[in-house]
Amino acid sequence: MPALSRILGVTTITVGVLEFAKPDLWAQPTGLGPPSPALRAWHHTLGARDIVSGLAMTFAPAGPALRAATLFRIVSDTTDAVAFGLNAPDAARKGKSVGAALGYAAINALSLRWAGR
Secondary structure, eight states, rough: OOOOHHHHHHHHHHHHHHHHHHHGGGGGHTOOSSOHHHHHHHHHHHHHHHHHHHHHHSSSSSTHHHHHHHHHHHHHHHHHHHHHHOOSHHHHHHHHHHHHHHHHHHHHHHHHHTTTO
């Protein structure tokens, strides 16, 4: 049973809604700069992506569809880690941002074990 994938899907939807509704929320912890129109646009895009991928993980039938949705989530988190790693202003924020993104990717990778059942 893909319970972990469903829980991660709902969590991803929640993060996406929060990011879409309050795009400045991550400006301080990531150190990507003061709130700006460009930063807000980027976070609106990430929020929308997270909502859609979370919906896919929550409602896709177990098997190939759920595995594809989960793989998309893993790739998304990995690209987030690269973006934060390249753009965060100092080592401490890079470490936290990259660690959080890769940690979430790893948990999603773990959920693949049950995504086909």
